[in-house]
Amino acid sequence: MVRAAKLARSEYFRILTRWLDKTLPVDRDELIFCGGTAHLFKAELSDPPLAAALRYRYKDETVLWDADVEIPPTLDTANLGSRLADVYGMYRTFRVRTSQTQSLRLSSRLPSTGSTGEAENES
Numbered sequence: 001m002v003r004a005a006k007l008a009r010s011e012y013f014r015i016l017t018r019w020l021d022k023t024l025p026v027d028r029d030e031l032i033f034c035g036g037t038a039h040l041f042k043a044e045l046s047d048p049p050l051a052a053a054l055r056y057r058y059k060d061e062t063v064l065w066d067a068d069v070e071i072p073p074t075l076d077t078a079n080l081g082s083r084l085a086d087v088y089g090m091y092r093t094f095r096v097r098t099s100q101t102q103s104l105r106l107s108s109r110l111p112s113t114g115s116t117g118e119a120e121n122e123s
Helices: 002-023 036-040 042-046 048-057 081-109 118-122
Strands: 030-033 062-065
Touching: 036 042, 036 081
Parallel strands: 030 062
Antiparallel strands: none
16 A cells, blocks of 8 residues: 555655646746645655756746745634645735726826826816
8 A cells, every 4th residue: 555655655655746848838947836736745745856957947937936925813713734835825826916907996096297187176
């Protein structure tokens, strides 16, 4: 049973890295490993020979673990730890992007410099 689990883990890791190679866009500049599966394979991804192969594959990229986020204790009430990192990291990313988009929309509605704002007040 132990041998079967080791073989399954090894095969899963090979399938995962093949999928990453085929799926990730060419014009990426960073990789973010997070969540339960990332931590399941953290040893393999950090092992010097494998890490060297990954650095060769993704040599110009920044590799982040758990999106460099710390899960606030108030959100991790079930002690899920790294299993929340992917969701929380995406939440923070979307929040920042939404805020930036809203700021751009607001700035495009503001009168240009030097305007008295009368046109806006008449509507």
